[in-house]
Amino acid sequence: MSTPSPVGPSVAQAQSLHLRNSQQLVLTPPQGNRWVSIQVIDGFIRLSAHHGDQIPETTLALMSPMEGGGFLHPKSCNLQLEALSESILTIQYGQESISQQDDFLTEWLMALHVVRHPVKAEERLFNLLKLLVYRLGRRTREGCTLSFLLSHSRLAEIIGTTRSTVSRSMGKLRENGSISVEESKGLLTIKD
Secondary structure, rough: OOOOOOEHHHOOOEEEEEEEOOOOEEEEEEEEEEEEEEEEEOOOEEEEEOOOOOOOOOEEEEEEOOEEEEOOOOOOEEEEEEOOOOOOEEEEEEEOOOOOOHHHHHHHHHHHHHHOOOOOOOHHHHHHHHHHHHHHHHOOOOEEEEEEOOHHHHHHHHHOOHHHHHHHHHHHHHOOOEEEEEOOOOOEEEEO
């Protein structure tokens, strides 16, 4: 992974940015209560929170051209963007407030919270995969397809389990026909 580049309010006028696959970008907190609007023009982005060296980073949301928008930048942490594929996006800072209905980050946090609710890790994993495929994927003849893959360690971080548990659960989901994965093409499909 590349070293994250800091970006702050100096890119306030919706500057277009290009991120290579796995490239990271740190969004430092702006002064005062300011919202941030992130629009993904092409590609897939992971938004995470950094609380310092003592606490591991936390996935907050995933973004695509269909999933993005404005939110109030938290004061307690730095945010980081990670390109899950070649990506083009814009970042804009503003003073106006946004309505709760337009806060895409709250929507994602609620969805991820629901994903983590089941006791069994396999259920949490399948719920996460369904969330990703239905919100960020596309419908095909085979089912709904996600055109990027997250590492097993990243999936484990999101659902609150270990990488080895995710690997075992992915194997079970493949065996029972719930999912298919084409790693060479970076595709995951949930069967209809």
